Amino acid sequence: MTVSSKLDVARIQRDFPILDQEVNGRRLVYLDNAATTQKPRQVIDALVRYYETSNANIHRGIHTLAVRATEQYEGVRGKVAAHIGASNAADIVFTRNTTESINLVARAWGDANIRAGDEIVLSVMEHHSNIVPWQMLAKRVGANLKYAEVRDDGTLDLDSLRRLVTSKTKLVSIVHMSNVLGTVNPVAEIARIAHAAGALLLVDGAQSAPHLPLNVGAMGCDFFAFSAHKMLGPTGVGVLWAKPGLLEEMEPFLGGGEMISVVKPDASTWADVPHKFEAGTPNIADVIAFGAALDYLSELGMDTVREHEKAITAHAIEQLERLPGIQIHGPHDVELRGGAVSFTIAGVHPHDVSTVVDSYGVAIRAGHHCAQLLMRRLNVPATNRASFYIYNDERDVEVLIEALRHAIKVFANDAA
Amino acid sequence: MTLPEPQFDDLYRELILDHYRRPRNRGSLAVATRTAEGVNPVCGDEIKLDLLLNDDVIEDIAFSGQGCSISQSSASMLTDRIKGRTTAEANQVMGEVRAMLMDGAEPSPDLGDLESLEGVARLPVRVKCALLCWNVLQQGLTTPANGA
Numbered sequence: 001m002t003v004s005s006k007l008d009v010a011r012i013q014r015d016f017p018i019l020d021q022e023v024n025g026r027r028l029v030y031l032d033n034a035a036t037t038q039k040p041r042q043v044i045d046a047l048v049r050y051y052e053t054s055n056a057n058i059h060r061g062i063h064t065l066a067v068r069a070t071e072q073y074e075g076v077r078g079k080v081a082a083h084i085g086a087s088n089a090a091d092i093v094f095t096r097n098t099t100e101s102i103n104l105v106a107r108a109w110g111d112a113n114i115r116a117g118d119e120i121v122l123s124v125m126e127h128h129s130n131i132v133p134w135q136m137l138a139k140r141v142g143a144n145l146k147y148a149e150v151r152d153d154g155t156l157d158l159d160s161l162r163r164l165v166t167s168k169t170k171l172v173s174i175v176h177m178s179n180v181l182g183t184v185n186p187v188a189e190i191a192r193i194a195h196a197a198g199a200l201l202l203v204d205g206a207q208s209a210p211h212l213p214l215n216v217g218a219m220g221c222d223f224f225a226f227s228a229h230k231m232l233g234p235t236g237v238g239v240l241w242a243k244p245g246l247l248e249e250m251e252p253f254l255g256g257g258e259m260i261s262v263v264k265p266d267a268s269t270w271a272d273v274p275h276k277f278e279a280g281t282p283n284i285a286d287v288i289a290f291g292a293a294l295d296y297l298s299e300l301g302m303d304t305v306r307e308h309e310k311a312i313t314a315h316a317i318e319q320l321e322r323l324p325g326i327q328i329h330g331p332h333d334v335e336l337r338g339g340a341v342s343f344t345i346a347g348v349h350p351h352d353v354s355t356v357v358d359s360y361g362v363a364i365r366a367g368h369h370c371a372q373l374l375m376r377r378l379n380v381p382a383t384n385r386a387s388f389y390i391y392n393d394e395r396d397v398e399v400l401i402e403a404l405r406h407a408i409k410v411f412a413n414d415a416a
Numbered sequence: 417m418t419l420p421e422p423q424f425d426d427l428y429r430e431l432i433l434d435h436y437r438r439p440r441n442r443g444s445l446a447v448a449t450r451t452a453e454g455v456n457p458v459c460g461d462e463i464k465l466d467l468l469l470n471d472d473v474i475e476d477i478a479f480s481g482q483g484c485s486i487s488q489s490s491a492s493m494l495t496d497r498i499k500g501r502t503t504a505e506a507n508q509v510m511g512e513v514r515a516m517l518m519d520g521a522e523p524s525p526d527l528g529d530l531e532s533l534e535g536v537a538r539l540p541v542r543v544k545c546a547l548l549c550w551n552v553l554q555q556g557l558t559t560p561a562n563g564a
Contacts, residue, residue, distance in 0.1 A: 349483060349484035349485060350459070350484075351459050351483075351484040351486070351542070351545065352428075352484050352485050352486075355539065355542065356428075366459070367458060367459055367460075368459075368460060375460070381459070381460030381461075381462075381482065381483070382459055382460045410428060410433070411433075411436075411485065
């Protein structure tokens with residue numbers, strides 16, 4: 001089978017300076033995109049250009065540079081809104097990362113709306129960033145957490161979710177695409193289940209925003225959180241989108257400059273949304289460079305990105321399945337999944353796999369992927385994970401498979 | 417385009433693979449005076465050590481657990497090296513292993529098979545795999561006796 005898609009992968013690879021290097025004497029093959037993606041020249045240039053031509057603090061200054069920086073920063077809000085199909089740029093809040101976006105909701109919405117005895121429904125496949133903030137909230141207010149199950153095929157058990165969502169449920173918070181299994185969850189259906197019970201839905205989009213065409217309206221969620229660095233952008237920029245009206249009802253998360261209207265000795269009034277949630281000088285440069293990342297993806301088209309990833313993931317799964325002793329954790333049907341492919345090999349520990357594969361210049365992840373509940377469900381201490389993006393091609397899969405065969409030869413000859 | 421296979425001489429020496437595939441003193445002791453265990457939360461490596469101490473002599477030792485080849489072979493070599501020795505000698509070997517892994521010191525000639533772990537020092541992310549059993553040993557030698 002050959003992978004064909006509308007993406008000109010060779011041209012894309014030339015946009016990524018970091019890919020043009022050798023690691024351990026081999027061409028670098030970067031397959032850790034679910035952790036963070038590499039950055040195209042366009043994003044790096046935008047970052048440098050900002051500091052060389054426009055650097056100023058935003059929103060306060062009257063001078064030309066301040067106005068220029070403010071326009072560039074605020075302009076990215078509209079690009080983010082377009083990327084996720086949001087109607088209103090003012091419903092976009094910039095944070096540091098997905099984790100901070102979820103913590104913002106847990107504090108600013110959760111503390112005011114979740115009471116003792118209320119329930120929050122999560123799933124076993126959540127990243128720790130979509131578990132721990134809710135555990136902290138539950139402890140503060142005396143609420144309870146419930147976890148929807150994962151089926152053996154790596155899909156979410158919607159029946160168990162339906163059973164858990166009751167009139168006690170105030171919030172359902174679910175990952176859109178699992179960072180371990182690759183599973184894409186049916187968020188529109190989950191939104192109907194949550195809303196029928198009077199609960200809100202938060203969708204953790206850290207893995208879906210970089211890879212899927214998105215429309216928050218069609219998803220029907222109330223909050224959507226994701227990070228720039230997993231979608232060609234710089235580290236240090238996260239996004240929280242909230243359904244129109246929700247942010248207005250919420251109290252601020254952090255207090256300080258930029259987020260106020262009038263400050264008096266005893267009390268202050270808040271700025272309008274989204275600025276109410278962006279206290280202090282924000283990450284201006286990285287937000288502006290994130291705009292270049294969104295432009296890059298928009299030029300490729302998210303439908304085309306998705307098609308390419310389906311093709312490369314199907315090819316990788318087909319090749320991986322031929323290896324002796326391998327188990328792929330997650331759905332095999334690329335219609336149900338994204339490009340994060342977790343696997344274990346009988347008799348070979350994931351860390352040993354990762355070290356051998358690294359000697360071939362191939363970067364994959366080994367560990368629990370910040371999903372210890374899921375590791376327990378899968379009954380493995382850790383997995384290996386290869387995750388694909390727009391610059392990965394068949395050659396990358398070929399090197400990965402060659403390296404894995406070597407790892408199996410070194411370690412598993414007694415087990416095989 | 418087939419490049420020659422990379423070699424793992426530095427890291428995966430035959431001795432490491434031998435201890436990984438045929439671990440020495442694996443299991444538990446029917447009678448143990450000290451028991452200690454530890455996990456590496458990053459990768460899930462687990463090591464449990466049973467020790468039978470008679471005064472300051474380690475009369476018997478066994479390890480159990482799961483994890484990568486480095487963590488398990490290090491534990492196997494540990495039991496091999498200190499079984500029947502005094503706690504003072506065990507502490508000295510522990511110091512020499514740590515110096516080799518953490519400071520890149522030349523392996524002491526009395527380390528025996530443990531010398532094969534030398535290459536791990538060059539891979540910072542794997543050092544903690546090799547050190548896990550030694551941290552567990554230290555705990556075992558310093559905590560109160562079982563049932564005390």
